[in-house]
Amino acid sequence: MRAVPMRLDREKLVLGLAAPLLSIVTALAITSAVMGITGDNPFRAFGVMLDYGSKSDSQVWIINKSIPYYLSAVAVAIGFRMNLFNIGVDGQYRVAAFFAAVVGGALSVPGIVRIPVILLVAMACGAIWAGIAGYLKATRGVSEVITTIMLNFIGGSLIAYFLQEGRLAERDENIIHTADIPESSFFFEFPTNPDPVHGTILVAVAIGVLYWFVLGRTRFGFDLRAVGRSEPAAEASGVSVRRTVVTAMLLSGAVAGLVGMPTLLNESGNYGNDFPEGIGFTGIAIALLGRNHPVGMGLAALLWGFLERTGTQLEFEGYDQEIVGVMQGVIVLSVVVAYEIVRRWGIRRQQRQVGEQLAAQSRKNEAAEVPA
Amino acid sequence: MHALVGENGAGKSTLMKILYGMQRPDEGTITIDGEQVSFRGPADAIARGIGMVHQHFMLADNLTVLENVVLGAEKLHGIGARARRRIVELSDAYGLGVRPDVLVEEIGVADRQRVEILKVLYRGARTLILDEPTAVLVPQEVDALFGNLRELTAEGLTVLFISHKLGEVLSVADDITVIRRGTTVGTVAPSGTTPRQLAELMVGSELPTPETRESTVTREPVLTVTGLHLSGRDADGVSRAILSGVDLTIHKGEVLGIAGVEGNGQAELVEAIMGIRHPDSGVITMDGDDISRASTRARRERGIGYVPEDRHRHGLLLEAPLWENRMLGHVTEPPNSRGPLLTAREARADTRRIVTEYDVRTPGIDVTAGSLSGGNQQKLIVGREMSHRPKVLIAAHPTRGVDVGAQAQIWDHIKEARREGLAVLLISADLDELIGLSDTLKVMYRGRFVADADPATITPEELGTAMTGASAPGAAGTREGEAE
Numbered sequence: 001m002r003a004v005p006m007r008l009d010r011e012k013l014v015l016g017l018a019a020p021l022l023s024i025v026t027a028l029a030i031t032s033a034v035m036g037i038t039g040d041n042p043f044r045a046f047g048v049m050l051d052y053g054s055k056s057d058s059q060v061w062i063i064n065k066s067i068p069y070y071l072s073a074v075a076v077a078i079g080f081r082m083n084l085f086n087i088g089v090d091g092q093y094r095v096a097a098f099f100a101a102v103v104g105g106a107l108s109v110p111g112i113v114r115i116p117v118i119l120l121v122a123m124a125c126g127a128i129w130a131g132i133a134g135y136l137k138a139t140r141g142v143s144e145v146i147t148t149i150m151l152n153f154i155g156g157s158l159i160a161y162f163l164q165e166g167r168l169a170e171r172d173e174n175i176i177h178t179a180d181i182p183e184s185s186f187f188f189e190f191p192t193n194p195d196p197v198h199g200t201i202l203v204a205v206a207i208g209v210l211y212w213f214v215l216g217r218t219r220f221g222f223d224l225r226a227v228g229r230s231e232p233a234a235e236a237s238g239v240s241v242r243r244t245v246v247t248a249m250l251l252s253g254a255v256a257g258l259v260g261m262p263t264l265l266n267e268s269g270n271y272g273n274d275f276p277e278g279i280g281f282t283g284i285a286i287a288l289l290g291r292n293h294p295v296g297m298g299l300a301a302l303l304w305g306f307l308e309r310t311g312t313q314l315e316f317e318g319y320d321q322e323i324v325g326v327m328q329g330v331i332v333l334s335v336v337v338a339y340e341i342v343r344r345w346g347i348r349r350q351q352r353q354v355g356e357q358l359a360a361q362s363r364k365n366e367a368a369e370v371p372a
Numbered sequence: 373m374h375a376l377v378g379e380n381g382a383g384k385s386t387l388m389k390i391l392y393g394m395q396r397p398d399e400g401t402i403t404i405d406g407e408q409v410s411f412r413g414p415a416d417a418i419a420r421g422i423g424m425v426h427q428h429f430m431l432a433d434n435l436t437v438l439e440n441v442v443l444g445a446e447k448l449h450g451i452g453a454r455a456r457r458r459i460v461e462l463s464d465a466y467g468l469g470v471r472p473d474v475l476v477e478e479i480g481v482a483d484r485q486r487v488e489i490l491k492v493l494y495r496g497a498r499t500l501i502l503d504e505p506t507a508v509l510v511p512q513e514v515d516a517l518f519g520n521l522r523e524l525t526a527e528g529l530t531v532l533f534i535s536h537k538l539g540e541v542l543s544v545a546d547d548i549t550v551i552r553r554g555t556t557v558g559t560v561a562p563s564g565t566t567p568r569q570l571a572e573l574m575v576g577s578e579l580p581t582p583e584t585r586e587s588t589v590t591r592e593p594v595l596t597v598t599g600l601h602l603s604g605r606d607a608d609g610v611s612r613a614i615l616s617g618v619d620l621t622i623h624k625g626e627v628l629g630i631a632g633v634e635g636n637g638q639a640e641l642v643e644a645i646m647g648i649r650h651p652d653s654g655v656i657t658m659d660g661d662d663i664s665r666a667s668t669r670a671r672r673e674r675g676i677g678y679v680p681e682d683r684h685r686h687g688l689l690l691e692a693p694l695w696e697n698r699m700l701g702h703v704t705e706p707p708n709s710r711g712p713l714l715t716a717r718e719a720r721a722d723t724r725r726i727v728t729e730y731d732v733r734t735p736g737i738d739v740t741a742g743s744l745s746g747g748n749q750q751k752l753i754v755g756r757e758m759s760h761r762p763k764v765l766i767a768a769h770p771t772r773g774v775d776v777g778a779q780a781q782i783w784d785h786i787k788e789a790r791r792e793g794l795a796v797l798l799i800s801a802d803l804d805e806l807i808g809l810s811d812t813l814k815v816m817y818r819g820r821f822v823a824d825a826d827p828a829t830i831t832p833e834e835l836g837t838a839m840t841g842a843s844a845p846g847a848a849g850t851r852e853g854e855a856e
Contacts, residue, residue, distance in 0.1 A: 217716075219709050222699060229689040235648055236678065236686040237701035238669030351743045355386070357735030 019342040020289065020296070023334035030334070031327045040319055048317050049310035060195045062305035067262040068093075068276075069301040070204045072283025074211050075126075075256035077292040079144075081215060082228035082248050088133060088148025089256040090280025091155035096126035096253075097260025098159045098178070101271035102168050104264070105179030114185040119203075119261060126257020127250045129155060134249025138242035144249070152280075163273060177272025187265040198266040207255055212294040224248055256280065285332045291339070304328070373521060373531045375545035377538065378552055378574055378775070384534050385745070387551070388501050391532075392424045393417035404499075423492025427503040427773060428684070429484050433477035440476055441491050448494070462493050466523045481634050482513040486520065493524075500524065502533040506540060507772055508801060510633050511836040518544045538567040538776075550574055571776055588625035589811050594795040595645070595676075595764045596621045600654030602640055602819075614640045615651065615819045622764065622795040627786070629798045629810030629827065633839050637819035638799045639681055642768050645797070646678055647671050658764065672701055677762030679753055679770045681799070683746075687753045690742030694734065694752060695723040697741045702760050722759065730755035731781060747778040754782050758789060765789070768799045783809065803832040817841040 032042035052058060072089050079086035100122035107114050133147040162168040169176045187203075189196035215221035226234040227244050235241050259279055264271065286304055290297030311324030378384050389395040391402065393411030401408050404420055411417045414424070431440050442448075442455045449455040456472055463470040468486045476484060485505060492500055502521075506514045521531050521544070535541050541548060542562045550558045550573045558573050600618040603611050615637045622628045632638050643649040645656060647668040656664045663671055672678065678701065680686035688697050699708040699719050707718035723737045730751045734744055741749060750770070757765065767786065771779040786796060786809065800806045806813065806827075813825040815838045823838050 217714055218712050219703050219714060220712065222696070222703050222714060225692075226689060226700060229691055230685070232685045233687065233689055233700065235668070236646065236680055237703075238667065238672045240667065240669075347740075347743070350739060354735055354739055354743045358733055 015342055015346045016291065016293070016296075019291065019339045020300075020335070022342065023289070023331060023338040026334040026338065027327060027331040030330045031323065034326055035319075035323060038320070040323075045314060045317070045319055045323070048313060048319075049306075052313040053306045053310045057194050058309050060192055060197055062302060062309050063201065064195075064198050064262070064266070065305035065308065066298075066301035067198055067201050067204045068259045068279050069282055069286055069304055070298055071207060071255060071259045071262075072279045073286035073290060073297040073301060074207055074283075074294075075252045075259065076280075076283045076287040077290075077297060078211070078215075078248055078252040078255065080228075080287055080292050082224050082244065083231075084137075084245065084248060084252070085145050086130060086133070086148055086249065086252050086256075087145055087284070088130060088151045088155075088280070089252070089259065089283050090278060091148070091152035092126040092129045092253045092256035093259035093280060094159060094275070094277065095129050095155040096122040096124075096257035097264055097275065098163070098271045099125045100257075100260070101178040101181065101264055102162075104181045104185070105270060111182075111185035114181070115187060115265065118181070118265065119258065122257040122261060123254040124257070126255070126259075127253040130249045130253025130256060131246065134246040134253075137249070138245045159271075163271070169272075172272075175272045175274055177268075177270040177274075179270065181264070181269045183269065185265075186269065187261075189266065198262050200262040200266055203258060203261065207258065208294040208298065211255075220247075259283070285328065288332060288339075289335050373525050373533070373544060373546050375541040375548045376532065376534050377541055377548060377550050377570065383551055383555075385503065388424065388503055388532075388534065391417070392422060392501060418495050418497070421496060421498035422501065423495060423497025423499070424501045425485065425488040425492060425503065425505060427507065429488055431476045431484060431487060434475065436473050436475055437470055437479070437487050437490075438472035440487060441472075441494050445495050448496075459490065459494065462490060466493070466520060466527070468520060481508045482516065485509070485517065489520065497529075499530040499532065502531065504534050504773055506535060506537060508634060510801065510839055511803065511832060512840065513633075514540060538570045542567060542570065574776060587811060588791050588793075590624040590626070590793070592624040593621045594624050594659060595797070596655075596657045597641075597645065598655045598657075600641070600644060600651050600656070602637075602644055602649065602651040602654075604640075613819055615644065617820055618654070620797075620814065620821070622797055624793045624795055625790055626812060627790055627796040627798055627810045629800070629806045629813045630816050631800075631803065631806055631813060631825070631835050631839050632816035634801060636816050638816055639768070640819075641816075642681070642766055642797070642799065645671075645766060646676065669704065673704060675761070675763035677757035677760065677765040679750075679757055679765065679767040681768035681772075683749055683753055688741045688749060691740055693740055694727070694732075694737040694744075695720045697752065698723040698726060698737075698756050700756075702756065705760060726752065726755035726759060730785070731778075747774040750774050751778055751781065754785060758785055762789075763793075763795065765794055765796045767796060769801060770798070771800075771802065771805060779805075803835050807832065807835065815839055 028046075035042040035045060053062070072093065075089045075092070076086055100118045103121045104114060104118040107117065109117075129151060130148070133144045133151060136142040136147050137144045163176055163178070165171050165176065169178050188199040190199065190201075215225065223234065223239045223244055226237060226239055227241055231241055234244075260271075260275070263276060268275065282304060286297055286300040289303070290300035307324050307328055311321050314323060315321040376384055376387070386395065390397050393414045393416050396411075402410065404422075409420055411420070417424075432443065435443065438456060438459060439451075441459055442451050449458045459470065459472050462468070468490055470483070470486055470490050476487065479487070485508070489500065505517060509517060518540075521533075525531055542565060545562055548560050548562060548565070548570070549556060550560065550570065552574060560570070560573070597618060597620045600615050601613065602615040604614045605611055618637075618641060620628060630638055630641070640649060644651045644654075647666060647670075654664070655662060658671075658674055658676070663674065666674070684690060689700060695716070699714070702708055703714070707715060707722045709715055720737060726732065727734060727737060732744070732748050732751045732755065734748060741752070744752070750773070754770065765786070770786070771782050774782065783805075786794075790796060798806065798809055807830060808827075810827045813827050813830070813835070814821045815823040815825060815835070817839065818841070822841060825835060825838065
């Protein structure tokens with residue numbers, strides 16, 4: 001009997017790893033086929049990617065790139081865990097980063113005060129932007145998919161309106177951006193070679209740990225997961241589904257608000273019209289690939305960074321750069337398919353095991369009854 | 373007509389699933405009309421003329437009967453006039469009385485079941501498998517169902533059904549197969565077999581009765597409901613009273629049973645008491661305090677235990693492990709949490725205790741709730757609710773789909789807690805259970821209590837008649853007139 005939970009745990013691990021591995025292998029096979037059809041040598045391409053991706057400057061680049069990806073994935077995953085599809089992380093982080101940059105640029109206080117203020121403003125803005133969708137869902141039943149997409153556009157227009165000379169921005173040659181945050185108020189960096197690793201990686205790690213702790217170890221997290229697994233059962237158990245929806249959206253938005261911070265506080269120091277866009281959508285793919293798992297999403301974020309970094313190099317080697325886009329797309333598709341296959345297989349397997357166990361138990365009981 | 377009986381977890385449902393191609397056997401053969409077959413999926417089984425009516429109906433509420441029947445079988449007779457002709461033809465041939473154009477959400481449980489039967493006949497089934505077809509029906513409806521099934525067998529079709537109700541198995545089946553722990557333990561003919569013998573074959577023990585002997589009712593009210601009104605909109609968007617003027621009082625140590633054909637407001641009453649639905653007016657008090665505005669969680673923390681009618685939808689997280697299901701509904705109470713933090717270790721230990729004490733047959737507490745059989749799921753739920761020492765237990769169909777052995781255990785737990793002062797609101801379609809367990813009986817019809825019955829004297833037949841509204845001719849008659 002004592003061996004059973006152990007075995008189930010190992011099974012859980014195998015099942016957890018099977019899906020991502022299966023999807024990556026499938027993705028590699030399909031990409032190879034695509035490259036083969038277009039007349040390129042896939043194996044040389046993979047070689048180039050591995051070679052270039054493992055250079056030390058590439059490593060730093062990949063790590064730095066994956067910080068916002070990871071934060072974005074966590075923001076998406078908070079929604080996923082309760083069956084909310086927050087497509088609006090993109091709008092949330094841009095609105096948040098913009099207003100945080102405005103506030104940060106306007107303040108004249110030392111960095112030790114300025115950085116927390118900027119982070120808090122960003123989280124608050126992200127939470128408000130996502131909270132609108134949560135509120136509409138809870139009170140009016142409006143699908144969060146629709147509202148968050150809409151809010152992405154509204155957020156974009158809002159920023160476009162304020163990001164003009166004379167309003168909240170200044171012109172610097174072709175770039176229009178908010179007032180600069182002095183470098184003294186930048187987040188610290190790890191002095192690695194050849195480039196430094198952003199200190200905001202600590203923010204990402206802290207968010208990852210918090211995500212794991214709050215969802216897995218607290219009553220609130222249990223309520224949230226219960227709603228995600230079965231809304232009627234959660235309702236009957238005493239969870240207020242509406243309140244949980246709003247809270248989850250607020251939390252998701254607050255984390256989304258941090259997505260722009262590595263760029264703002266470690267690189268640009270302002271929000272300009274060259275501020276990165278689309279990280280919110282990347283986050284969806286990474287959350288899917290990482291199975292909403294705090295560590296899994298970290299690995300997925302690194303993989304994403306690796307693909308982007310090495311994609312540029314492929315171009316120099318005469319490949320079409322789009323092949324990386326194909327690879328990413330294929331990975332996401334195979335992830336969705338592979339997870340479903342593995343999930344079904346896991347359920348069937350478990351049911352069979354339960355059956356076998358019970359049969360074995362009753363055989364043992366009967367055997368014990370006979371001599372007695 | 374062949375009946376299959378056995379305890380929960382004995383393998384009845386698994387056997388049915390294999391016959392219907394939903395699961396593949398490790399070894400052994402299936403023979404149809406002398407020809408050995410193997411199914412790769414339900415489609416193969418359907419092609420061989422096997423049809424299945426599941427315990428939980430698989431109908432789309434927002435489609436009409438016609439649409440539900442043709443759904444997935446559009447190739448047979450199209451979706452228009454030809455399909456309608458075929459449906460009416462089948463319905464008339466077997467006396468099913470199905471109306472093709474009503475929405476499924478508007479029809480009752482018995483009608484839905486007939487739609488399910490029609491669905492498999494429409495696909496050309498010659499062998500029908502019915503998984504506990506009578507669990508949801510009142511005696512009159514059961515008779516009607518068996519009438520329909522006899523028509524089918526008279527036409528040369530084969531009917532195979534699973535049941536827990538030994539009496540009805542003996543009265544209608546031509547042949548009975550008993551299975552226990554995955555093997556056939558006997559095949560008996562109904563003539564010359566008593567329910568007791570059959571039960572002994574099934575569990576190797578005596579047939580349990582729900583009877584409670586001594587009364588433990590006190591005069592101390594625990595839960596009172598006064599003037600409860602609840603209205604809802606029906607499919608046409610017309611506002612209609614679901615509950616009107618419901619009053620009830622449950623005392624310490626009392627089991628109050630509510631009889632009624634499903635869909636007469638019992639489910640809504642339960643949800644109103646649990647705080648899941650918000651009534652238009654009325655007061656609910658517990659121990660003298662008004663809890664009408666309290667949240668579901670606050671009510672549960674005060675000591676209302678809840679065994680929901682639909683355990684899959686409301687009682688369990690099927691994809692979550694057992695120990696997480698043990699926390700469901702009581703996550704704010706020890707041993708599940710301390711302050712805002714979960715105490716997984718204690719919750720797991722307590723889950724192990726429940727598994728042992730309530731005889732939940734499972735290899736461990738890390739398997740998902742969905743992989744247990746229905747009876748074992750129910751034992752887990754009852755164990756969970758009882759573990760928090762409730763003052764009031766709202767039990768809706770506590771033994772539905774549960775085998776004889778588990779049924780007796782659940783009854784024992786309820787009776788024992790009642791002796792210690794538990795107040796129980798019992799809703800059940802099993803009239804023997806209702807009469808046997810209850811101290812007081814009320815009959816609910818169209819959202820109001822129409823009669824009181826004395827469980828000591830009433831028979832299931834009389835109760836079944838009362839449930840159709842016949843015992844309150846005044847009220848029932850006029851309301852019937854309105855509806856038509």
